[in-house]
Amino acid sequence: MINEKMMQLGNVRSVIRELFEYGKKRIAEVGAENVYDFSLGNPSVPAPAEVNAALIELLQTKDDNYLHGYTSAQGDANTRAAIAADLNKRFGTSFRADNFYMTCGAAASLKISLTALYTPGDEVITFTPYFPEYRVFVETTGAKFVEVQSDPDTFQIDFDNLEAAINEKTKAIIMNSPNNPSGVVFKTASIEKLAALLEARAAEYGHPIYLITDEPYRELVYDAETEVPYVTKYYKNTIVCYSYSKSLSLPGERIGYILVPDEIENSADVYAAVCGAGRALGYVCAPSLAQHMVEKCTGLVSDLSIYKENRDLLYNTLTEYGYSCVYPDGAFYLFVKTMEPDAGAFCERAKAHDLLLVPADSFGTPGYLRIAYCVQTDMIRRALPAFKALADEYRS
């Protein structure tokens, strides 16, 4: 016998993968310039030049053992110290190298953190809309996955819904801001209110409720006034799951970290559990070359001006065409209300215009679709008549 649950997970094709395959077929039929693929969150902007320069310098100056050998299980000490120094400079924090555990990206950070915290009977809450893999990570850890509906107009936290969902079994809340798929950034006031609520409930239940902040898009914001609060400063029981996949445009390098601040209750035990979970899951020693590169590139970000141009072009034009969409402060997604309640049916009709859009049911928010605008600006320009024709179809 094999593990049925794993077999199911492996067999279920994601909507995004289906679209990707469909897109390849259509490209063969009508040509790449006539297919408008907005399905994948794969950064379209190149990594900062310093990334390749750092890799070249490393390859030219370091020996093979340093480049390709194991680091310590939790990651290279110099890399972790460089990350701590960068965050301390940017956010006025006082992290140390030993607060960090290097990982293969945010997916690994989340799975390790959830495994480290899990005890039988736990519930883990997240806000809609959410990255669909959260359900997989939580449920395969053994915990119950609990969705809390956000405010439908703003996609900020709905505190009435959250208060009703938290109970003595709540072990953690996963939050993601800037958000995939809505692009929304949680306001400081929301974080403060969330912190107060979690403190109060933790005191009532006699155990901490951890806030796991999933932050691959932290740096991807486009307006000077948009502030992404550094959550550890507002709530002490915060675990940060970070990834360089989007900020440095290198999702294939699989590099990120978990931050367990000293302020967390029993922080040494939580950090030990993170190391233990990393070990149990086989996630020890994140890729060495990527770690050494990160040591030299902390604090850098890809050129965001292209994403900003894409966001402005799409948001302004689609809303002019009659599409309804919350203003996306960050990440590289537009979350659009579909013009009929069945998002799947709407996205099927979009396909007739060679628009590949992702129905958002698996993000916990039916009646919406996700547009990933990490694409060439030129493709957006070519796609606009198709968006207009689709909207006109629904109006007529």
Ligand SMILES: Cc1ncc(COP(=O)(O)O)c(C=O)c1O
């Ligand atoms: C919200 C969110 N969390 C986690 C991940 C996984 O990131 P990584 O590729 O670094 O594992 C993604 C990837 O798209 C994401 O959008």
